[in-house]
Amino acid sequence: MQHTRLDLARIQAARAAIDPLFLNTPLYRCEPLEPVLGAQVSIKLETANPVGSFKGRGAEWVAHQAEQAGVQSLVCASAGNLGTALAWSGRRRDLDVTVVARRNAPRAKLERISALGAKLELVDGDFEVARERAVVLAHRDGAQLVEDSLDLRTCEGAGTIGLELAQSLSSFDTVLIALGGGAMATGVGYVLSRLAPDTEVVCVQPQEAPALTLSWRQRKVVTTETMNTIADGVAGRFPIPAVLDDLLLVADDAVLVAEESIVAGLRVLRERAGLVVEPSAALGVAAVLEDRERFEGKHVVTIVCGNNVDPDAYLGWVS
Amino acid sequence: MQHTRLDLARIQAARAAIDPLFLNTPLYRCEPLEPVLGAQVSIKLETANPVGSFKGRGAEWVAHQAEQAGVQSLVCASAGNLGTALAWSGRRRDLDVTVVARRNAPRAKLERISALGAKLELVDGDFEVARERAVVLAHRDGAQLVEDSLDLRTCEGAGTIGLELAQSLSSFDTVLIALGGGAMATGVGYVLSRLAPDTEVVCVQPQEAPALTLSWRQRKVVTTETMNTIADGVAGRFPIPAVLDDLLLVADDAVLVAEESIVAGLRVLRERAGLVVEPSAALGVAAVLEDRERFEGKHVVTIVCGNNVDPDAYLGWVS
Structure with missing residues (x-):
């Protein structure tokens, strides 16, 4: 593969330095989700730690x-x-x-x-x-x-999720990764491209905050004038060129999802997986809901990346 | 200690036989809970697995x-x-x-x-x-x-939670355990009494389904005519004598909580820990809410034991 900023040895070094509280997070089939999503679905749960996110x-x-x-x-x-x-x-x-x-x-x-x-x-x-x-x-x-996604250490930290996915006994067809600044997508995507190259890496971003996805599609930085998404965790307008370069090499696809699909994803995760999550963490489920045919019968992993959400706003979305 | 039915070697053998999916579940300080509960609170999360419970x-x-x-x-x-x-x-x-x-x-x-x-x-x-x-x-x-709590294997399986608590780097003042038939309380309580004897083992049962707690207090089997609790997972009326005998040796206390405290516990876990759980899993939080003074400044662990709940019933409770 062409040269990225990322490096497996550094991601392994990150793994050794990170408090074990944040490592080896649950990875499990969540069958109650499957009738709704039409795919085999595993969750990589990044919320059960002292900070509630990856x-x-x-x-x-x-x-x-x-x-x-x-x-x-x-x-x-x-x-x-x-x-x-x-x-x-x-x-x-x-x-x-x-x-x-x-x-x-x-x-x-x-x-x-x-x-x-x-x-x-x-x-x-x-x-x-x-x-x-x-x-x-x-x-x-x-x-x-510490500039998120530009600072390589933020990507390397996220990349340790990729190590855990690659070392899992299950093999996955697709990994769905929320796309914001790109730290998680490039970190996890890089590790999978090295250690599990048959696994498809799909980034998911809100239609209403699409800058990095548009950039990935056009292979050049595209900025947007505004953005307007409930997925506050992934909302940016100015993609970082170096991150885009990495993303072009490690992502197999980048898709956009509508706000109503993000809300539907929040609902499904609450009702069928028992998880209250923030909108960014529902992007993967939203992507499957929007394109069931594409994922039909496949085994997808969605990284549930954060649960820091205002209780009132959350209830407004799901009820 | 006097003789119980439990045995550390068998619990360790159970650990070796159990699918790792169910082991080494997250154990983490959940500081957002602490202002409400007035104690240091750690969660042992038993819901992030394919069956949604311990x-x-x-x-x-x-x-x-x-x-x-x-x-x-x-x-x-x-x-x-x-x-x-x-x-x-x-x-x-x-x-x-x-x-x-x-x-x-x-x-x-x-x-x-x-x-x-x-x-x-x-x-x-x-x-x-x-x-x-x-x-x-x-x-x-x-x-x-397979008779829950009477079949020793159900207690030994639950006892592996105790191994993980005892091996944790943190030391805890109190472990709060939902009490139903007694498998979890005797299994976890036994391991802690052996490996972390300074940790207080507190069982928590609904006031409206109190049979085993009353039995523990009176040191003989007490049955009840009826029960009426939303905590379906721990609702029983006929304690098993052999389980009571074990519980008398391993539990430091058994407390009863009101239905409204269980509901308050469900709310707190949703709003501050991002967890949709079933009522039985909120018993520990309910116990702290009912007696903040007792736990003030202590480090308590609550075992969040299940999240299998009807979405509509749940919304009715928390909203």
Whole structure:
């Protein structure tokens, strides 16, 4: 395969550094989902940990390396989950963590970040405004900037999910990965392309926040003027060129799903899998709901990547 | 300690025979629960597996031994979870499984049992009627009767949860265990009494189905005329003497909780832990909600033991 930024040895090194709390997450067939989805469905559950998302893996790897290098302060922009995870990993290592987030991010996420002792800086506007602000803050304060998906360590941390999928005794036809900035898709996709090349890697993004998918399809960075999705965790407008380059080499497909399919996915996961998840974690199920024929009879894994959601907003969607 | 029916070596043997899908379940601090409960709270999550409850552990051990012994047919009475688990474990070993259940058991549980290929026999009345019917069926058909909690293998399977708690790096002040027939309480309690004797073992049962708790308190079997709890998974009226004897030796306390506390527990687990669970799995949280002072500042683990619940009934409780 052509050269990506990713490297198997570094992902294995990440695995050794990450708190085992975040590793070897449940991977199981969830047959109650199958009559609805028309496929064999396995869940890779990334929510049953202290931060409620897969971001603990990358954050642990970042914080571990920061500690080794004598770095004192970290800054990240976050839709919420990276911020929560970095706050958790920083707290146990006495690192100062500043998280820049949208003022309108889910309250559940903002409260967790503060409760974990990180400094929270709120901005008006969307995630791209937070990203810019984080760059400025890191420069001003001499802190290390952790840019999700661009910082390879965030991809390598997520890549450890790929190691676990590849080492599973089951073989899967397709792995469905939520696509936002691209850390999870490139990390997991890279490992599967190396260790389980017959497994199809399908990225799933909301139609209403499609920048990286459009970029993947056109093989060049495409930005969007706006975005408008309930899947706050994957909402971005400015794809990162280096991440797109990696994604072009490791993803087999990138699909877009409608908002109503994301809501339907939330419902199905609650009713049939007993999981309250955030919208980004329902993207894989949404993709199957939108194209049952494509997945019929196949064995698909969907990575349930986060459960940090405002209870009221959630009830509004599912009831 | 005085003699119980349980034995560490057999529990370790069970662990070796159980499909790893059911082992090493997530065990994690869930800080969002803590402001509400006033204690440090860790969750031992037994729902992220193909059968949605901890019963897979015991069922695997039963089915493994049945296969080894050339047994062809198994019969159990079940509130639903043991039946689902035995159906799953039987299916992969080509064993015939018959499950006797209440006609009014949660539909989600009954449908799962049938979908897994077990024969479902429904009875009118409560769980005690199902137990009697299972005895008759096993005798008539020459099948092996698997009597939950009395059959030591069901306790030994559950006891493997205790091994995982005892091997955890964290030390816990208290483990909260849902109490029904007593398999989980005696299995986990026994292992903790041997391997982590400083950890308090607290059983939690609904006030409206209190037979085994009353028996534990009076140190003799106490039966009740009726029961009326939403926690269908732990609803029984006729404690088994041998199980009570074990429980008297391994439990430090047995508490009763009100129905409204169970509902409050369901809500808290949904809103703050992202978990849709069945009422039995909320008993531990209910116990802390009812007696915050007792647990204040302590580190408690609650075993979230099952998530098989009818979606409509669930929504009725939590909304």
